[in-house]
Amino acid sequence: MGTKKEDGCCKKFAKFAFSHIGLSAMVVLYCVAGGFIFEHLEKNNEEQICYESQSEYKPMEIKTINSTMKIFADYGGIATDSSRELMERQIRSILETFRSNTLAIGYDGRECSKYGQVDGPVYEWSWAGGLMFSVTVVSTIGYGHIAPKTVWGRLVCIAYAVLGIPLMLLCLANIGDVLADIFRFIYSKICCCGCCKGRKKKNAQQDNTLAGPQQKQLGSSDDKWNNGGGIGEKGGSAPMGTEFSRLPTKSPTDSTGTSDNNKTSRPSSGSSGKRPISPPGRAVKIVPLDVKTLHNRPIKNEPVILDDDSDDEDDDDLDEKKITVPLTITMIVIGGYIFGGAVLFGLWEGWDWLQSAYFCFITLSTIGFGDVVPGTDFENSQAQAQLMLGSIYVLFGMAILSMCFSLMQDEIIAKFRWIGQKLGIVEKDSD
Numbered sequence: 001m002g003t004k005k006e007d008g009c010c011k012k013f014a015k016f017a018f019s020h021i022g023l024s025a026m027v028v029l030y031c032v033a034g035g036f037i038f039e040h041l042e043k044n045n046e047e048q049i050c051y052e053s054q055s056e057y058k059p060m061e062i063k064t065i066n067s068t069m070k071i072f073a074d075y076g077g078i079a080t081d082s083s084r085e086l087m088e089r090q091i092r093s094i095l096e097t098f099r100s101n102t103l104a105i106g107y108d109g110r111e112c113s114k115y116g117q118v119d120g121p122v123y124e125w126s127w128a129g130g131l132m133f134s135v136t137v138v139s140t141i142g143y144g145h146i147a148p149k150t151v152w153g154r155l156v157c158i159a160y161a162v163l164g165i166p167l168m169l170l171c172l173a174n175i176g177d178v179l180a181d182i183f184r185f186i187y188s189k190i191c192c193c194g195c196c197k198g199r200k201k202k203n204a205q206q207d208n209t210l211a212g213p214q215q216k217q218l219g220s221s222d223d224k225w226n227n228g229g230g231i232g233e234k235g236g237s238a239p240m241g242t243e244f245s246r247l248p249t250k251s252p253t254d255s256t257g258t259s260d261n262n263k264t265s266r267p268s269s270g271s272s273g274k275r276p277i278s279p280p281g282r283a284v285k286i287v288p289l290d291v292k293t294l295h296n297r298p299i300k301n302e303p304v305i306l307d308d309d310s311d312d313e314d315d316d317d318l319d320e321k322k323i324t325v326p327l328t329i330t331m332i333v334i335g336g337y338i339f340g341g342a343v344l345f346g347l348w349e350g351w352d353w354l355q356s357a358y359f360c361f362i363t364l365s366t367i368g369f370g371d372v373v374p375g376t377d378f379e380n381s382q383a384q385a386q387l388m389l390g391s392i393y394v395l396f397g398m399a400i401l402s403m404c405f406s407l408m409q410d411e412i413i414a415k416f417r418w419i420g421q422k423l424g425i426v427e428k429d430s431d
Helices: 002-017 020-074 084-105 127-138 151-191 193-226 252-261 291-295 309-322 327-349 353-364 383-423
Strands: none
Touching (some): 020 151, 127 151, 151 327, 327 353
């Protein structure tokens, strides 16, 4: 019993894990866990690198100051017209050397002893920075503005990408299909509502127009048939919708004429054993069957229903399956998301509209140059919140792009199938 319960729990867990909600939750938790992991692996190393760079920078700074003071001392502290050019050349050479060495060691003037304090520098490898890095890894954007520098950080990054990228792609595939179905449903109900209703109303009017004379004819024949006038009369026929409407109608004269013309070619009834042909001049009497005993229900004079609700529902389902979202709508959705992100990051980062739109496009297209990244101004108190906002924007943007790509794929396939049918290359659907 315990084994069966464990198997049932494992099946339920696996079913939930690979559902749409489960995959989305797994991706979010995976990125959150990656933020904590990379923060733990790289945070101390960042502080250590800062101290090493500062220890290399301080002697260069002191040496540069001493060299500059020595130049002034050699010329007596006064720059004459004859010595001014020579002093500028020597000082410029000292400053260029200082600049090159400073860029080589990568020191940006931080006070390493004030890390973690209110007025001190902000860690790049904070949890928000690690979260942003994790999102760029699993989404294959890869800004490159920060990268792991420790041995364990790089090994973990490889393993993290090997597991995270397939998980992200699987999640995007499922979420994209679900969002595409939802968007297609909304589009069919809102944008196409008037067109579909007008078409259904027109079809209903055509059906009523065609059904009017036929229902009148059926009604008159029903009255005649039920009153007994059609039984045994010459030229009488069963109305449509009754049990006898399926039998071929023949008048007595037709049967007589046929028998007279075929007397010489047909053998007599006695020799062949077939049913004898009724003599000319006699009316053929049709004996109706007891339909009540066959179907256990009485025959009522009900109008024939030419179109029922089930057919309408089938047509509605068929119409919804055939509806595809135009490419212009999907492009408007993508452009609107980029425009919204450009406005948002422009307000948060102080970027102009072109720089903001450039960042959003480079991010959503997974190019990820890394030259423009939110939250890199560590003097700003809202840098951590901007990093988290950028991570959320990337995750939602990838889902929106997956939805739009699914809709565009359906639209392109439908267009090419229509072109193939018009050219005769593809056969039309039977339905």
